[in-house]
Amino acid sequence: MPVIKDLVPDQTHVFSQYSMIEPWLKSRTPAPATERLQSRDERSRIDGGWECILCFCCTSGCPSHWWNTDRFLGPAVLLQAWRWLVDSRDEATGERLDELEDPFRLYRCHTILNCTRTCPKGLNPAKAIAGIKKMLLERSS
Amino acid sequence: MTARSRMPLSPHLQNYRPQLTSVLSFTHRVTGVTLGIYAVALVVWLAAAAAGPASFSTIQTGVRSLPGQALLLGGTFCFFLHLCGGIRHLFWDAGRGFALGAVYASGWTVVAVSISLTAAAWILSFMV
Numbered sequence: 001m002p003v004i005k006d007l008v009p010d011q012t013h014v015f016s017q018y019s020m021i022e023p024w025l026k027s028r029t030p031a032p033a034t035e036r037l038q039s040r041d042e043r044s045r046i047d048g049g050w051e052c053i054l055c056f057c058c059t060s061g062c063p064s065h066w067w068n069t070d071r072f073l074g075p076a077v078l079l080q081a082w083r084w085l086v087d088s089r090d091e092a093t094g095e096r097l098d099e100l101e102d103p104f105r106l107y108r109c110h111t112i113l114n115c116t117r118t119c120p121k122g123l124n125p126a127k128a129i130a131g132i133k134k135m136l137l138e139r140s141s
Numbered sequence: 142m143t144a145r146s147r148m149p150l151s152p153h154l155q156n157y158r159p160q161l162t163s164v165l166s167f168t169h170r171v172t173g174v175t176l177g178i179y180a181v182a183l184v185v186w187l188a189a190a191a192a193g194p195a196s197f198s199t200i201q202t203g204v205r206s207l208p209g210q211a212l213l214l215g216g217t218f219c220f221f222l223h224l225c226g227g228i229r230h231l232f233w234d235a236g237r238g239f240a241l242g243a244v245y246a247s248g249w250t251v252v253a254v255s256i257s258l259t260a261a262a263w264i265l266s267f268m269v
Contacts, residue, residue, distance in 0.1 A: 001152070003149045061157060063154070111230060111233045112162055117160060122241075124240070124241075126239055130233060130236050
C-alpha cells in the first residue's frame, strides 16, 4: 500500500475496490412494512463477515495483492463480497457472482493464508474466499 | 506518473516477515517449476537408456557423481513437498482446514512428512 507517512497508508485504491462489489443490500422485492426478517440460522451465516472494520491488514499482507494490486480484489474486499453473497435478505447473488467470476478479481487468491494469519479480529478471509469459489463451482455444475 | 506511484510501498515483499503460510505457498510454486525441469531430465535419462548401453553408462556416471546425487536428493524432496502440499490444497478446495490452528498444523505436517518420505525413499534405494 502506498505510504503517505509512518503508519498512514493511502487507502484510496482498496476503497475503490471495495465500492466495486457494491457493498449494500440489493433487493428487488418491495420493502416490507417492518424489518426484513431473518431466522437465527440465516443471521448466523454472516457471522465472520460483518465484524470486519476494513483495516485492510489482510489485503496489505497478501502477496497476490502485491503482484496484482490493480486487478485482484484482495482478501478484505472478497470477505465483504462473501458477506453479501450469503446474506439471506440480498437478492443479487447471481449478479454478484457474475462480477466475481474473473481470473484476476477472485482467482488470484492462491490460498496463501497470510490474510487469516494477520487479521487482528481473528476473522477468516481465506475461508470466505474458498466459500465464494465453492458457490461458483456449485452454480456451474 | 502521479505522486502516488513514487510513494514507498508497505507492507511488501521486502519488509513483510516471512511466515509459514507464505513460505510454504512460495515453495509449493518453486517446487512445481523445479519438478517441471526434472520431468525434462527424466525424459533425457530415459532417452539415453533407450539409445543403448554406451549412452546409458555415460548418463549414469553423471547421476552417480556427487553433484548428481545431490540433485537427485533435492528432486526427491521437491517431489514429496509438492505432493504433500498438493494434498493440503485439495482439502482447502473442499473448504476444510481453514482455522488458523489447522493451517499451521497441516503446514508443519507437510514439512515433516516430506522430510520423512525423502529419507525413507533414500534409505530404501540404498537397501535394494
